[in-house]
Amino acid sequence: xxxxxxxLELSVEELDELIALAEDIIAxxxxxxxxxxxxxxxxxxxxxxxxxxxxxxxxxYELGGDVLSMSSAGSSSxxxxxxxxxxxxxxxxxxxxxxxxxxxxxxxMVAAMNAGIPVINAGDGGHNHPTQTLADLLTIWREKGKFxxxxxxxCGDLKFGRTVHSLIAAMARYTGNRFVLISPEELKLPSxxxxxxxxxxxxxxxxxxDLEKALPELDILYMTRVQRERFFNEEDYLRLKDSYILTPxxxxxxxxxxxxxxxxxxxxxxxxxxxxxxxxxxxxQVLNGKYMRMALILKLLEVEx
Ligand code: NCD
Numbered sequence: 001x002x003x004x005x006x007x008l009e010l011s012v013e014e015l016d017e018l019i020a021l022a023e024d025i026i027a028x029x030x031x032x033x034x035x036x037x038x039x040x041x042x043x044x045x046x047x048x049x050x051x052x053x054x055x056x057x058x059x060x061y062e063l064g065g066d067v068l069s070m071s072s073a074g075s076s077s078x079x080x081x082x083x084x085x086x087x088x089x090x091x092x093x094x095x096x097x098x099x100x101x102x103x104x105x106x107x108x109m110v111a112a113m114n115a116g117i118p119v120i121n122a123g124d125g126g127h128n129h130p131t132q133t134l135a136d137l138l139t140i141w142r143e144k145g146k147f148x149x150x151x152x153x154x155c156g157d158l159k160f161g162r163t164v165h166s167l168i169a170a171m172a173r174y175t176g177n178r179f180v181l182i183s184p185e186e187l188k189l190p191s192x193x194x195x196x197x198x199x200x201x202x203x204x205x206x207x208x209x210d211l212e213k214a215l216p217e218l219d220i221l222y223m224t225r226v227q228r229e230r231f232f233n234e235e236d237y238l239r240l241k242d243s244y245i246l247t248p249x250x251x252x253x254x255x256x257x258x259x260x261x262x263x264x265x266x267x268x269x270x271x272x273x274x275x276x277x278x279x280x281x282x283x284x285q286v287l288n289g290k291y292m293r294m295a296l297i298l299k300l301l302e303v304e305x
Contacts, residue, residue, distance in 0.1 A: 002300055003112035003119040007166045008132040012173055015300075018134065019141055020296040022288070029062065035298060035305050036065030042095035044087065044111075045122070046073040046102045047229075050130060051264060051286055052122050052131065056099045059293040063303075069096055088115040097301055099131075104230075118300040126160040126230050132263050132295060133166040135289030140171075140220065142288065143259040143281055149176035151217055155244055156182075156269055158189040160231075163263040165193050172203050179205040180214045184243045186236070187226070211244050215253040221246075223269050225260045247272045247277035251277060261285055 004010070010018070025032050041060040043053050049071075057067045068091075070076050078087065084102065088111035091098055098115060100108045100121040108121035123129045140147060152171060156166050158181055168189075171177050179198065181189050188207060198205050208214055215221070223246060231237040245268060246260070254260075262270060262282040274280050298305065 001116075001118055003108075003115075003121075004130055004262055004296065004300065005112055005119070005121045005168045006128055007133045010130075015134075015137060015170070018292060018295045018299060019138055021298065022291040025186055025291050025294050026181060032063055032294065032298075034064040035303050036060060036063035036301065039063075039065040039097070039301060039303075040068055040095040041065060042068040042070070042091045042098045043069045043122075044076075044091065044102075046076075046078060046100075046107075047123065048072075049101055049107075049122070051289060052101065052129075053099075055130075055286070055290040056122065056293050056297075057121075059290050059297060063294055063297060065297075078118045082108045085114040086262060087111070088119065091115070092117045093245065097297060108174065120296065120300070122237075123162055125162070126227065127162050128166045129162040129263075130166050130251055131293055131296065132163040132289070133170050134265070134292035135285055136163070136167050136172060136222070136261060138288040138292050139261060139281055139285040142284070143260070144219065147171065147174040148176075150219045151178045151180060152220045152222065153180040153182055153211075153214055153218040154189075154222045154224070155211055155214075155246075157187045157226045157240075158183040158224070159187040160227035161224040164189070167222065168193060169197050172197050172201050177203065179203065180218065181205060181207045182209070182214050182263045183207075184209060184212050184240055186240060187243075208243070211246070212250055215250065215258075217238070218254065218258055221254065221258060221260050223260065223266075225262075225265060225269055227265045244269055246274055248273045248277065250280070254279065 105125035112119035
């Protein structure tokens with residue numbers, strides 16, 4: 001039995017298999033519509049979510065399975081002081097697989113150690129978000145047709161943005177990728193990600209505060225929101241929240257084959273005027289997330305189709 005807590009638990013070969021499976025689901029949805037019949041997914045979300053929770057639930061329904069949903073910490077026994085371990089043991093009496101989001105880093109791992117059924121990390125604090133990375137990878141694959149030799153700009157809140165940490169870990173395993181880390185000084189990539197992932201693997205990267213200067217060389221621009229809920233004070237958030245706003249005007253400096261990704265939700269960092277640009281693929285990325293979650297559920301439940 002396997003869980004997914006960190007994207008690096010999946011080998012490069014397994015990522016290829018998940019992408020191939022997602023492509024097959026896209027091409028032949030009817031083939032999969034009964035494959036999780038009588039299986040139940042529990043979504044345990046102790047933090048707000050729209051896409052991640054609903055895409056997990058849509059994924060399970062499209063596989064013919066059922067869903068048990070807990071959409072806020074306040075509505076569960078966590079509000080009475082129940083531990084993550086006890087919640088996990090309890091939910092495993094009802095469900096076959098769990099997707100958990102939690103504000104505490106490592107909480108899904110604690111759940112996985114106690115559940116007795118597979119647990120998927122659907123975002124833990126400012127740490128990791130492996131299934132967003134699956135969505136990002138399918139999007140990069142479909143837009144670029146490769147995972148190698150890419151110049152990848154990541155812009156915004158690189159400190160607290162868990163999707164950034166997981167995506168860097170995943171893309172650092174392929175050859176020839178360069179990272180351009182664009183953020184305000186206060187929101188730079190944590191040094192553990194720089195040391196343990198980029199420097200350890202001899203990956204080329206630069207850090208800059210200047211989005212417009214970086215734009216012309218990028219194959220991929222991954223925009224992120226400033227993570228308000230992780231700030232210690234509102235003043236800092238207000239000062240930093242509009243550090244970067246991508247507009248059609250600025251995008252004139254971007255290459256014709258640039259792909260613009262964003263895990264969403266967007267606050268102010270991409271103006272809606274950009275949405276009509278064919279290089280903006282963040283809503284395709286949303287749909288890709290559902291297909292990759294379908295593929296992941298099939299893999300972790302060991303369902304053969
Ligand atoms: C992201 C998250 O929760 O980390 N959202 C998502 O799952 N697509 C990004 C964010 O909240 O900014």
